Amino acid sequence: MENKQSSSLASFVDSTVVPGDVVLDLSSMTNQTIKLGGGLRQDCDAISAMKAGTLRFSKPNKYWIESSQKRYVPCVEDTILGIVVDSKADNFLIDIKGPAMGFLPVLAFEGGTRRNIPKFEVGTLLYLRVVKANFGMNPELSCTDASGKAAEFGPLKDGYMFETSTGLSRKLLSSPACPVLEALGKKLSFEIAVGLNGRVWVNAASPDTIVVVANAIMNSECLSGAQQIIMVDHLLKNIQ
Numbered sequence: 001m002e003n004k005q006s007s008s009l010a011s012f013v014d015s016t017v018v019p020g021d022v023v024l025d026l027s028s029m030t031n032q033t034i035k036l037g038g039g040l041r042q043d044c045d046a047i048s049a050m051k052a053g054t055l056r057f058s059k060p061n062k063y064w065i066e067s068s069q070k071r072y073v074p075c076v077e078d079t080i081l082g083i084v085v086d087s088k089a090d091n092f093l094i095d096i097k098g099p100a101m102g103f104l105p106v107l108a109f110e111g112g113t114r115r116n117i118p119k120f121e122v123g124t125l126l127y128l129r130v131v132k133a134n135f136g137m138n139p140e141l142s143c144t145d146a147s148g149k150a151a152e153f154g155p156l157k158d159g160y161m162f163e164t165s166t167g168l169s170r171k172l173l174s175s176p177a178c179p180v181l182e183a184l185g186k187k188l189s190f191e192i193a194v195g196l197n198g199r200v201w202v203n204a205a206s207p208d209t210i211v212v213v214a215n216a217i218m219n220s221e222c223l224s225g226a227q228q229i230i231m232v233d234h235l236l237k238n239i240q
Contacts, residue, residue: 013057017049017065037064038075068167068221072098072197074133079153081161081195082141084124092120094128097163097197100138104128108142110150125156125201127193156193159203160210166198168221179225180216183232188213208239 012023023040024047036042039051040063049055053067064075072080074096082094082102094102104126106117120126132140143153172178172194177185181192190204190213202213212235220228 012055013063015055016053017055018052019049021049022046023049023055023063033061035062037062038073038078039065039067066167066170068165070165070198072096072166074098074102074130074139074197076130076133077146078130078133078196080128080130080141080197081156081193081199081201082126082128082197084120084122084126086122087120094126094141096128096139096141097199098139102128102130102139102141104141104143108144109154110144110148120155125161127153127156127195127201129153152193156201156203159191159201160214161199161201162214162218164198164200164218165221166196168217169194169196169198169200171221172200172217178220178228180220180223180228180232183229184213184216187232187236212236212239 017023024034025045026042026047027045034047036047039049039053040047041050049065051065051067053065055063056066057063074080080096082096082104084092085095085101086093090106092104092106094104096102106112107114108131109118126143128141128143129145130139131142143150145151145153172181173196184190188204188209190202190209192213193201200214200217202210204210204213216232216235219231223231
């Protein structure tokens with residue numbers, strides 16, 4: 001029965017679903033754990049879609065609905081770019097481009113203690129991880145990975161931040177590498193941080209490089225892989 005239920009869910013993977021579609025019935029499912037991402041909800045024994053999009057799967061057991069939208073809906077373990085909008089005694093208030101502000105505890109840093117609380121000015125851009133995302137509550141954020149290490153999280157200095165759809169952000173983070181980033185990386189040297197909330201940060205030694213990379217990414221959303229490569233070649237010729 002477990003195999004039957006697994007195949008039932010797998011049959012929806014990479015397929016288009018709409019709100020209300022039941023993608024899995026848990027009533028006769030045993031000895032299996034499933035992690036639900038954005039766009040899915042559990043109502044009693046039914047796992048159903050909350051928004052239109054494509055059902056995706058990543059090993060070992062995570063399912064979510066991928067769609068292109070401007071507003072970001074927070075999900076646990078998402079990596080995002082947030083902007084500091086206020087500082088409190090116990091936390092920072094962060095704009096995450098979602099329905100509610102996120103909060104970043106002052107101790108949510110590697111080795112964080114009351115003696116070494118970081119100081120961020122309003123407008124500081126941070127690379128963050130979503131720790132909690134409960135309905136009706138402000139999402140909790142962190143500047144560490146699951147093991148408590150800073151890793152790549154923290155403030156992003158200099159560079160240029162721009163906004164995209166959430167769908168494009170997921171494409172940029174996909175594996176294998178997104179064609180537009182692969183084409184740019186062969187010709188240019190730059191740093192990039194992509195947030196699943198539809199924000200992208202780019203930094204490079206030359207302002208011209210930053211402009212080209214940002215324009216290439218923003219123009220790539222509706223292009224095929226081959227078209228993205230042609231577009232990058234055209235943009236690079238204009239700066240040579």
